[in-house]
Each structure stands twice: as structure tokens, then as C-alpha cells.
Amino acid sequence: MNVEISELTRRFGRTEAVAGVDLRAGPGVFGLLGPNGAGKTSLLRMMATVLPPSSGTLRLLDRDPRSYGPRREIRRRLGYLPQNLGYYPGFTVAEFIEYFALLKDMPSGQVPRAVAAAIEHVGLGGKARAKLRTLSGGMLRRVGIAQAIVNEPELLLLDEPTAGLDPEQRVAFRTLLREFGQRATVIVSTHLVEDVAAACSEVTLMDAGKIVFHGTPDELIAQGEGHGIGDAPLERGYSAVLAAARS
Amino acid sequence: MTRGPDMTDHQRGLPGPGPDGVDLDRVWIGVAAEVWHRRPGLAERLASRLLRSPGLARALLTTPSLLLGWVLATTVVLLAGVAFTLSTGTPWVALIAPPLAGAGIAYAYGPGIDPSWELSQSMAVSDRMVLLVRALAVFGLNAILGLVASAASGAVAAVTFGWLVPMTAVCGLALAAATLTRSPNVGVLAGLAGWLITVLGERVGEGRLTAAVTSTALVLPYLAVAAACVVVALYATRTPRGT
Numbered sequence: 001m002n003v004e005i006s007e008l009t010r011r012f013g014r015t016e017a018v019a020g021v022d023l024r025a026g027p028g029v030f031g032l033l034g035p036n037g038a039g040k041t042s043l044l045r046m047m048a049t050v051l052p053p054s055s056g057t058l059r060l061l062d063r064d065p066r067s068y069g070p071r072r073e074i075r076r077r078l079g080y081l082p083q084n085l086g087y088y089p090g091f092t093v094a095e096f097i098e099y100f101a102l103l104k105d106m107p108s109g110q111v112p113r114a115v116a117a118a119i120e121h122v123g124l125g126g127k128a129r130a131k132l133r134t135l136s137g138g139m140l141r142r143v144g145i146a147q148a149i150v151n152e153p154e155l156l157l158l159d160e161p162t163a164g165l166d167p168e169q170r171v172a173f174r175t176l177l178r179e180f181g182q183r184a185t186v187i188v189s190t191h192l193v194e195d196v197a198a199a200c201s202e203v204t205l206m207d208a209g210k211i212v213f214h215g216t217p218d219e220l221i222a223q224g225e226g227h228g229i230g231d232a233p234l235e236r237g238y239s240a241v242l243a244a245a246r247s
Numbered sequence: 248m249t250r251g252p253d254m255t256d257h258q259r260g261l262p263g264p265g266p267d268g269v270d271l272d273r274v275w276i277g278v279a280a281e282v283w284h285r286r287p288g289l290a291e292r293l294a295s296r297l298l299r300s301p302g303l304a305r306a307l308l309t310t311p312s313l314l315l316g317w318v319l320a321t322t323v324v325l326l327a328g329v330a331f332t333l334s335t336g337t338p339w340v341a342l343i344a345p346p347l348a349g350a351g352i353a354y355a356y357g358p359g360i361d362p363s364w365e366l367s368q369s370m371a372v373s374d375r376m377v378l379l380v381r382a383l384a385v386f387g388l389n390a391i392l393g394l395v396a397s398a399a400s401g402a403v404a405a406v407t408f409g410w411l412v413p414m415t416a417v418c419g420l421a422l423a424a425a426t427l428t429r430s431p432n433v434g435v436l437a438g439l440a441g442w443l444i445t446v447l448g449e450r451v452g453e454g455r456l457t458a459a460v461t462s463t464a465l466v467l468p469y470l471a472v473a474a475a476c477v478v479v480a481l482y483a484t485r486t487p488r489g490t
Contacts, residue, residue, distance in 0.1 A: 048369045068373075075371040086362025088309075094283040099309070100363075102302035105371035108295075112284035116276045119283070128283045147366070 001026050001062075002155050002185035003047060008056035010042050017042040019209035020056065029181035031196035031217075032189040033238060034206035040189040041083055043206070044159050047187065048080040061154055076105050079153030083160050083189075085144040089133035093124055093143050096132060100147040118150040121176060123169070137164040145173070149180065156186045162195055174199040193234040205241050212245035302372040303380055310381045311360055312351035313388065321347055321389065325396035332400035340397045341460045342446060345414040346439045348389035349421035353434025355381040360431050375484050378426075386418055409460040416469040417442050419476030426483035 003025040010018040018039045032040045045051035046058060049065045061077055063070035088096060097118055101111045119128050122142040127135065132143065141164045148156060162170050177199040180186050190196065196203050197217050205213035205220070213220060217234060224236030227243075287295065287304070294304035311317065324347055328340040356378045358364040367374055390411060397410070417438045425434025442459075449458035449465075459465065 045365075050365060050368045072371050072373070075369060078369065080366065080369045082365040085366060086364065088362060092285075095285055098285065099305055100366065100370065102305045103367070103370035103372045105300075105302060108301040111301075112280035113276060116279035116283055120272075120276060120279065125279065128279070 002060065003187070004057075004059040005047075006057045008043070008046065008058055009054045010039075010046060010051065011054045016209050018046070018053075021206075021209075021211055023204065023211065023214075025185050025187065025202075027181065027183060027185055028201040029177050029186045029188065029199050031200035031203040032187060032206065033191075033193065033196060033203060035242070037208075038206040039209040040206055041159055042209075044157050044187065044189050045082075047155070048078065048082075048157050049074060050080075050082075072105075074155075076151070077154045078104075079148035079151065079156040081144045081148040081158045081161055085140075087132045087140055087143070089131065091132050092129050093119060093132065093135070093146075094128045096143060097147045097150050101150045104151045106151050114150050114152070118146040121149060122146045123172065138166055138169060141165055142169065145176075149176075152184075154184050156180055156184055158186070159189045160191070161188060162190065162192060170195070171198075193232065193238055197232070197234045205238065207242055207245050210245075213241045298380065300372060302370075303376060306372065306377045307380050307384055310355055310385065312354040312385050313381070317351065317354070318388070318392075321351065321392060325392055329396050329400040338397070338400065338457055338460070340393065340400050341410040341457065344389070344393035344397070344410050345417040346435075346442045348386060348393065348414050349417040349438025349442070350435045351385040351389055352382055352418045353421040353425040353431040353438065355385045355422075357426055357431065358429045359425065375481075378480075378484060382418075382422060386415075390414065409457075412466050412469045413442070413445070413460060416472040416476070419473035419480070423476035423479035423483070426480045 001024050003023060005021055005023040008018055008021045008023075009016065021039075021043060032044070034040050042051065046053050047060065049060070049071055052066070058065060060074045063074050065071040065074050088099075091099065094115055097115045098111055101115055102108065106114060116128075119125055122145050124139065124142055124146065127139060132140065135143065141161065145158070145161055148158065162173060165173060174195065177186055177188065181199075181201065188195065188200065200217060203213070203215065203217050203220050204211055213223065220237035220241065221233040222237065223244075224230065224233060224238070224240045227236045227240035229239040229243075230236035287301075288308075291304050291308050294307050295301045298304050298307070307313070324343060325340060328343045331337070331339040354360055356374075361367055367377070393410065393414070394408075420441045421434040421438030423434075424437030425431050428434070445465075446456065446459040449462060450456050452458070453462065455461075
């Protein structure tokens with residue numbers, strides 16, 4: 001298992017953002033759904049080793065991230081796209097991705113090829129030498145995805161990765177997710193249920209810091225049978241599970 | 248996402264395997280790697296060897312207060328200090344060097360100046376190590392520039408070297424304030440305010456503007472302030488515990 005979470009909790013003052021979550025994940029694409037404030041980003045940040053838990057246990061890639069050595073090893077094998085990724089406006093696309101490849105401790109001899117492959121993966125070959133300040137929001141998001149995959153991560157964490165992408169790019173992105181999901185654990189936090197339906201093998205639905213559903217997209221769809229709210233079957237499942245959790 | 252709308256015509260026209268079974272995609276990646284790769288300069292190669300980490304070396308070379316514009320601005324201010332010292336007899340270089348170095352330290356690293364701070368925190372090269380290396384490099388460069396300027400202004404040895412200890416304290420204060428408040432501007436202001444209060448306080452007490460630099464009685468308090476501020480900076484950059 002690449003991710004083993006048990007009774008994981010994160011509090012901010014009196015607010016419990018993540019409240020006793022259990023989760024296990026091996027290779028595959030996992031969708032993390034939920035309304036605003038459900039705790040998705042906090043959970044993802046803990047898995048990215050950016051935010052330490054208040055309590056509970058977290059094992060990533062068979063290591064305990066609380067100690068420096070294992071944490072560093074996890075970070076070498078991790079790809080993370082934060083919800084709000086800032087950019088150095090004076091860097092080119094290639095320089096930005098190369099910078100983070102080096103900070104991920106990749107062997108410097110492998111970096112140029114890995115950077116080129118990541119740029120091509122996200123379809124930004126024509127913009128590799130463009131300054132980041134000249135790119136559109138969708139292109140910047142793809143730069144963020146490229147830095148996340150540059151080290152061929154075993155654990156890929158993506159927070160709202162499709163925000164700002166046009167429909168064509170979203171379709172291409174889902175293909176990339178499926179490709180990575182064959183050899184790595186990919187966890188995608190999103191508001192867009194169609195991304196989950198198209199790319200995810202499992203889906204976890206969070207509300208008020210707790211997991212209220214975990215299963216396949218088909219199982220979530222089945223939850224929505226006979227439920228009126230939502231245009232798509234998965235949306236109806238989503239609404240039905242949330243309504244049941246809140247009642 | 249490969250072969251998206253932003254790919255060049257040349258790339259779009261590439262087939263997968265070539266006529267002789269050559270994987271043209273692989274060939275292209277090799278070519279692109281050569282073309283897009285930014286060759287590290289001499290300074291980066293040296294830093295990489297010294298630090299034994301190409302990532303740390305790149306992080307060092309991208310320090311805002313080590314960029315050419317910043318270093319030139321620092322040099323210009325020190326040159327102005329040399330000119331004022333020579334024309335007035337007051338050792339202005341010794342008085343302006345500490346807050347100048349403090350400003351450089353405040354702008355060395357941190358959430359206030361790093362737009363990708365969240366991402367940087369998830370990297371294998373630890374953010375604390377980046378902060379340490381950058382702060383030491385900025386401190387060292389400012390010390391060298393200040394010493395050269397001070398010597399050029401013809402100051403006596405006590406003044407030439409006297410400001411190094413207060414500079415350590417001002418740098419510590421700027422670093423602590425910048426990391427604690429996550430704002431480099433607050434760091435700069437704290438360093439400047441602390442230094443102004445010390446200089447003016449000593450001026451009133453000792454009757455000399457340079458007393459803050461030359462008084463041996465202040466060495467220990469300066470070192471104590473510097474040590475306390477480093478502890479505060481380490482506390483501010485620790486991995487936060489859950490509440």
C-alpha cells in the first residue's frame with residue numbers, strides 16, 4: 001500500500017478540518033470529492049508532508065513521514081500540485097520544472113530529459129522557453145502538473161488539477177491520470193464529478209472532515225438511484241450520499 | 248496531454264516509431280532536453296560541488312538578495328557611504344552596513360518572497376537548509392562588501408571591523424522578524440528600527456554617533472540578541488505541530 005491512513009485528524013484551533021479519517025490506497029487513480037471545507041485540501045497537504053497531523057497515523061510509500069530521513073525519501077518519490085501554486089514570473093517553463101526536479105533530489109544527469117518528457121506530457125513543448133508571466137492560467141496549471149510528474153512519482157497528489165483547463169486539455173489530462181494510475185497512486189481532489197467518472201477507479205467522498213463514502217464510481221452512481229438532485233448519475237450519487245450523511 | 252494544441256508543427260508531424268524502428272518520440276525528447284536545458288554557470292557548478300547538492304546550489308543562486316540587481320544596489324549604497332565618510336569624517340559605511348545586510352537576509356527566503364512556498368515545503372531539499380545556506384551566503388557577501396567599503400573609506404580598524412558584530416545582531420533580528428511574520432518587509436523594518444534605536448541610544452548615552460559600532464561593552468549584548476533571534480527564526484521555520 002502506498003498510502004495507509006488511520007484515525008487521521010487535523011485541527012486548526014477549534015476547527016476539526018480532518019476528523020478521524022481511515023484510508024488505504026495502492027496503485028490506481030483515486031478521486032477525492034466533497035464540498036468546500038470538507039477537508040480535502042487538508043488531507044492532501046498531510047499526505048504531501050506539508051502539514052503534520054494533529055493525531056492518528058500516516059504511512060506513505062511504506063515510510064513514516066514524521067522522521068527526517070523517511071520524509072526526505074517520501075518527498076523524492078512524491079509529486080504534489082497544490083491548490084494555489086505560485087510561480088516565479090521570471091522563470092521559463094523549463095527552468096521552473098528543472099528547479100523543482102533538482103529540489104526533489106533527482107540525479108542532475110537525469111533532469112534535462114525528465115524535464116523535456118514532463119513538458120511534452122502536458123503539451124507545452126511550444127512554450128518550453130516562454131517566461132511564466134506570459135502564460136495563460138490554464139497553461140500555468142499544466143506547468144504545475146508537469147513539475148508534479150517530472151520525477152515519475154510513486155505517489156501523485158493533485159489538488160484541483162483541472163481548474164482552468166479547457167475541455168480538450170481536460171480530456172488529455174484524464175488520459176495522463178489513467179497512464180500514471182497504472183504504476184503509481186494518484187489522488188485527485190476535485191469538484192468536478194465528470195473528472196472522477198472518466199478517470200478514477202475509486203472515489204472517496206468527504207464531508208465535514210469525515211469520509212462519508214468510499215467505493216467505485218459505479219457504486220456512487222448506484223447510491224443516487226431515485227435521487228432527484230443532480231444532472232448526471234454521478235452527481236445524483238454525490239448529492240444522495242451527502243444528504244444521507246447530513247441527515 | 249502529449250501532442251496538445253501548443254506543440255510545434257514539427258512536433259505534431261512526428262510519428263511514433265520511425266521507418267527503421269527508431270522511436271522518434273524518444274529522439275525528440277533527447278533533442279528537447281539538450282535545447283531546453285539551462286547549463287549551470289561557473290558559480291552554480293562551484294556551489295553544487297561545495298554543497299554536494301545541485302538542488303541546493305540552484306536554490307542558492309536564485310536568492311533574491313543575491314541577484315545582480317540587488318548586489319549592485321547594495322554596492323551603490325555602500326559607495327555612497329564611502330563618499331559621505333570621506334567628505335564628512337563620520338564613518339557612515341559602518342552605520343549603514345548592518346541594516347543593509349539585514350535587508351538582504353530578510354529577503355533571502357521565506358513565504359513572503361517565495362510564490363511557490365507551499366510546493367517548496369514538500370521538496371526533498373528541506374526549506375530550512377535552503378534558508379540556512381542562503382542566509383549564510385547573503386551574510387558573507389554583505390560582510391565582504393562592507394569590509395571593502397569600510398577599508399576604502401579609510402576608517403580606523405576598530406570601526407572597520409567593529410560593525411561586524413552589530414551586523415550579526417541586526418541580521419538575526421531581520422531574519423527572526425521576517426520568518427515570524429512571514430513578511431520580508433517587516434524583517435527589513437525590524438532590522439532598521441532596531442539599529443536606529445541602538446545608534447541613537449548610544450549617541451545620547453556616549454555622545455558619539457559611532458558608539459554603537461565601537462563600544463566593546465555592546466559586543467556581548469549584540470551576540471546575545473543574535474543568538475536569541477536565530478532561535479526565534481528556527482522556531483518560526485519548524486514543521487508546525489497539529490493543535
